Amino acid sequence: MAKDRLAEVLERYEAVIGLEIHTELTSLRSKMFCGCPVAFGGEPNTRVCPVCLGMPGALPVPNEAAVEATVLAGLALECEIARFSQFHRKNYFYPDMPKNYQISQYDLPFCKNGHLDVEVGEGASAYVTRVGITRIHLEEDTGKMIHVGGAEGRIAGADYSLVDFNRAGTPLIELVTEPDIRTPEEARRFAQTLRTVFLALGISDCSMEEGSMRVDANVSIRPRGATEFGTKAEVKNMNSFKALHDALAYEIVRQADLLDSGGRVVQETRHWDAAAKRTSGLRSKEEAHDYRYFPEPDMVPFEFTDEWIASVKAKLPELPAARRERYAAELGLPKQDARLIADDVALSRFFEQAVSVAGADRAKPVANWVLGELSAHLNATGLAVEECGILPEMLAELVVLIEDGTISGKQGKDVFAEMAQTGERPGAVVERRGMRQVSDTDAIEAVARRVLDAHPDEVASYRGGKSGLIGWFVGQVMREMRGQANPAVVNDVLRALLDQQDR
């Protein structure tokens, strides 16, 4: 029902959506301003030091790798990179923030004015939308709180609260988009596409479940054709791409219902409850913050030279969009296949190695096997492609065996299963099981003649016009040859014999 309601609402109203995405730089060795390791979970308060605990007198020293990772992200998203930039202090009190200020960026972010092109939809209705990126800045993450007792799992009303500072000080990049997004699906596709970019850059594991990628959305609606923005609500707590989509869909319908019934939207922060499938307002006074930003005096400002920015740019890997293009243009993959492989860094690495062995002319069947049997295998076992035991060379060998007619496609599936189970090379499996396919025309012709001689009635029917019987003949020959004949050759030989004698 929600989908229909959304479609109906979006006929009358236009949604205006902007995203604010926080991504932890989980691939870095150390925290933003100290030497503590970056990791998820662990015994509480075991990855801490005087700096990330905000002990008296401790000072922050910026992690240069985090600065570089932020600039790399900016370059990947076509941002302008600041020549002069600095950190600011964002002042507010909360127990998960050791210093009661967050070292963040304010009017001089490292990156601004970028964009990301997002493919939305499938097939004929697919389109590309460009989403502007207002800014990307670097900051430190907070600790985590556990509120014990009380109804809402929030600090208000809790019996007591515990703080774990393991996460405090983890490098965090905040990306803010322009309000260019118009549907929940576009929002989901933006977040997914951004994730593929960050994964390609290798700066984060981008796990929405573990909170290393957190998406908040600002959403408002306005009647179709209107140019002024409506009042927006900020929606938080979406910890999957589906949740992002569903929360926005709910919120758009909620706002439309409000306006339709003569009410008005209140500017507020709303919490997505995935279980209840609805958003609810936070009835707190947290709204009117004055963060009293001022330049962080414990650090000197950053002055990036053109040379330094160029040196970071040189480290940019091929991004998914470019890879998609290349797969389609150079390897002739269908668009959909190209995207499915290119968006996944590990899968595309596997694919390219397999193609380099099998040959570019076999890229399409390699892609079919990667997206078919291999992906199914990975899904079934839950293994990552690097650890699944099937090497790119093995898959390439299998594809070559099929393509050169040594085994049939059907046999290929058996070989794949065997190879996935044992790690044995496909060639060895084929040899051991005697699967080598017979493509020798003389041998096949001998069997075919025998089959035709044994079935004069069927031959007569075929020659009388029942050409569909060809399949039945192929089946008979294959059975005689215990499945090891090359079906294409069998087909050709049978047709030749049947048609020849017809003349």
Place this chain on the structure above:
Amino acid sequence: MMSGRTIADMTAVEVRDAIERKEVSAREVAEAALARVEELDAHVHAFNQVCPDLALQAAARIDAMVAAGEALPPLAGVPAGIKDNMNLVGTRTTCSSRILQDYESVYTCTAVQRLLDAGALPVGKCNLDEFAFGSSTENSAFGPTRNPWDLERVPGGSSGGSAAAVAARMVAVSLGSDTGGSIRQPGALTGTVAVKPTYGRVSRYGLVAFASSLDQIGPFARTVEDAALVLQAIAGKDPLDATSVDEPVDDYRAALDAGVEGLRVGLVTDMLDIEGCAAEVREAVEGAARTLAALGAEVGEVALPMSRHGLSAYYIIGPAEASSNLARFDGIRYGHRVKDAEDVLDLYMRSRAEGFGPESIRRIMLGTYALSAGYYEAYYGQAQKTRTLIIREFAEAFERFDVLLTPTSPTVAFKLGEKASDPLAMYLSDVYTIPLNLAGLPGISVPVGLCPSTGLPIGAQIAARHFDEAAMFRAAAALERALALDMVPPLVRK
């Protein structure tokens, strides 16, 4: 002992040499210092905490080196005081505040560690105005420090404990911190040599921050040479302080004998004209200028009209940064926490209200206001512009002069309570010292005379270019030698 003086009267250089020559042991030096503390500190209250164990352990290490015939570090066996806003494992770091009354240091401040690595003996943690907010050490939660020259008078502040401990010969040297004059002004008021290095010269790691862009750690000593030795030991880049600068550290001791021949000294005349500058102070500083001229320096006059506005800029920038730096004292992870808080907001508000003294609260309020939306540009933004103009003005002055000469403080030591109820009059104590903090420049306060009417010490401030502490030591050493003042306070003379 040598020439009838006690061990406690010895300078750092004399202590180290005597230990090296085995005339005294480091243990005897530590015991003499501890005995002097025992004898005088009930009157002076220079220390919040004395740490005899740490001092004696450090002394034992030095004595072991002597016994083993090893080369001694530059401050071997020198008893030292440490301002109680610097962390030292094995001591509390209280900042003279109730909110950190029981706070045990969990790591050691870089500058303190370097001092100890140079062989100094940590005698104790010195009293200060709470969180270094003040110019008299009256704002300590644990009671004021008194000036060894006159126990009814303040030693200046905020590093009053560090200054008084050196003046009263309880230690040979000490560390203070200077945000707007907190080393130099008490140096002047207690007749000691006091140094605020260039911003970035000494690591701030482990110094509980007051105003991060202004704070700098520096030494107190009874001679320019001792002060130079301590700065030599603590100066240099620290990877734990991103604002410390990787600039070579000059050989300060070598500068002491260079003389002032040809040194271009600028006497800052308009600063002498400031209302509130005592006539005796003015005369003593002008006398110092004449002495330098007689020694061969090229003395000229210079005006620094922008610096006059330093005080206003400072009382925006200092509290603004302080209001943020002090936010971490919230009762959550450490420090004073009310027992019966109803919720987190109540815990914050009452822990802080109970933990902070009135001056801390005043500065937090001032700073919070100055940074608030709608006021930021008018206050903080304007103050930063003033700061830029002051930096420019100094840069121009230093094109003509190598060092600049001003009073350190407009008056000699004032009486306890005299300015306590008038914060603005108290703030004026730092009118000469603040501009150097705003510009990040180094300055030294060196005794240039005793006030004819009160007999109290008067200090002159010598400022130099960024990282040119050598020039200021050069001028200070020449003055010290030429004036040959007897700076023993009456309390010690008795």
